[in-house]
Structure formats: C-alpha cells, structure tokens
Amino acid sequence: MALLIKDNCINCDMCDPECPNEAISFGAEIYEIDPNLCTECVGHYDKPTCQAVCPINNCIIVDPDNVETEQQLIDKFATIHA
Structure with a gap:
C-alpha cells in the first residue's frame, strides 16, 4: 500500500526529507509520493x-x-535497497 498525499497539503516540506526511500517529491502543485518507491516505511x-x-x-x-x-512492501523494500 503506497501512501498518497491529498490536495489539502500545505507544502510545508516536512515529509520530503523524512522519506527513507526518497519517494516524495514536489509535484505540479503539492508534494507527491511515487507508489513505486513507497513502502510505507516497511x-x-x-x-x-x-x-x-x-x-x-x-x-x-x-x-x-x-x-x-x-x-509485497517487504519485497519492494528489498528490491529498492538491493
């Protein structure tokens, strides 16, 4: 289950540096989470x-x-950090 940032995001930049998989980046208007990199921190x-x-x-x-x-999240973690 990847996570999703909803449109009530205020672009505070708190989440981006906390992501250990570098799945969070600034999108067109708000921060976005790449579901291919998000492991929900598993x-x-x-x-x-x-x-x-x-x-x-x-x-x-x-x-x-x-x-x-x-x-699946554990497997994704293993693939990302292989």
Whole structure:
C-alpha cells in the first residue's frame, strides 16, 4: 500500500526529507509520493514517518489505487535497497 498525499497539503516540506526511500517529491502543485518507491516505511520504521511529521490531519493516506500486502512492501523494500 503506497501512501498518497491529498490536495489539502500545505507544502510545508516536512515529509520530503523524512522519506527513507526518497519517494516524495514536489509535484505540479503539492508534494507527491511515487507508489513505486513507497513502502510505507516497511523495512525502515514501524510507522510511516511522513504521516508522523505531517501537521495536517489525514493529509497522507493509504492510496486506494496502490494496495499492497506487507510481504509485497517487504519485497519492494528489498528490491529498492538491493
């Protein structure tokens, strides 16, 4: 399950430096998360750090278009950091 930054993002830049997979970048108007790089911090932390530092409640959510099992996230982590 990759994460998704909703359009209520205020571009505070808190999430980008926290992402261990460098999945977050500034998009056309707001920050975006690359679902091919997002592992929801599986392999790094117990919880997604971007969600932890985001000052806007429910701004970063599970992306309904990119649902993955924990094993898929672990496999993606292994591939990214091979």
